[in-house]
Amino acid sequence: MARVESVIRLRIDTHTDLKRPIKRAADVLKTGGIVAYPTETIYGLAGDPLNDSAIKRLFRLKRREPNRPVLMLIPSVDDLSQYTDHIPFVATRLMERFWPGALTLIFKASPLVSPLLTGGTGTIGIRLSSHPVAAALAKEMGRPITSTSANTSGGPSPRTPDEVVDTFHEGIDLILDAGPSPCRTPSTVLDVTVDPPQILREGAIKAFQLTGRERK
Numbered sequence: 001m002a003r004v005e006s007v008i009r010l011r012i013d014t015h016t017d018l019k020r021p022i023k024r025a026a027d028v029l030k031t032g033g034i035v036a037y038p039t040e041t042i043y044g045l046a047g048d049p050l051n052d053s054a055i056k057r058l059f060r061l062k063r064r065e066p067n068r069p070v071l072m073l074i075p076s077v078d079d080l081s082q083y084t085d086h087i088p089f090v091a092t093r094l095m096e097r098f099w100p101g102a103l104t105l106i107f108k109a110s111p112l113v114s115p116l117l118t119g120g121t122g123t124i125g126i127r128l129s130s131h132p133v134a135a136a137l138a139k140e141m142g143r144p145i146t147s148t149s150a151n152t153s154g155g156p157s158p159r160t161p162d163e164v165v166d167t168f169h170e171g172i173d174l175i176l177d178a179g180p181s182p183c184r185t186p187s188t189v190l191d192v193t194v195d196p197p198q199i200l201r202e203g204a205i206k207a208f209q210l211t212g213r214e215r216k
Contacts, residue, residue, distance in 0.1 A: 033173035046200035062120035071125030072144035106191040
């Protein structure tokens with residue numbers, strides 16, 4: 001039986017011009033929509049983090065508890081200072097090594113960050129993506145996009161657009177389909193608001209890579 005989809009899917013080749021599909025996705029986000037997109041790890045869900053209605057819709061879609069934060073992808077390192085009031089030296093060193101890439105850093109959130117995203121923690125996870133689609137979408141928006149796995153809370157991490165569709169039969173406005181993602185492991189999350197920094201989730205980047213110590 002043929003797959004029936006209610007969501008618009010744009011199949012894209014990352015080796016060609018992304019301008020038209022990325023602009024269409026950004027237009028969806030700017031009107032409060034939700035877009036599924038590939039990252040360097042798994043497929044994520046993008047919403048406009050400066051639009052509280054879009055954030056609430058995202059939480060409902062994922063059935064996510066309001067006390068669980070959602071991270072953001074920024075267009076460039078230069079944008080980071082808008083969303084945190086303090087960038088520790090250790091964070092700068094880590095960004096030099098691992099950004100763009102699969103390392104999410106937890107910073108103290110600036111007043112510009114919606115409390116809906118921080119889950120009441122006063123902190124925000126931020127990453128600079130190395131995936132051409134994710135990076136282009138944030139740049140087209142000219143501001144961050146949310147990056148939370150395209151699944152319901154607690155569900156398996158989606159590696160393909162088909163898995164996203166199987167999870168969300170409705171509720172997503174657009175899928176940017178670039179084929180399977182490289183892996184099923186999410187980004188590593190490191191809290192740099194504490195000293196020493198604390199790994200909250202070990203993902204694509206392993207602990208020994210962060211410390212520079214080789215595994216025995």
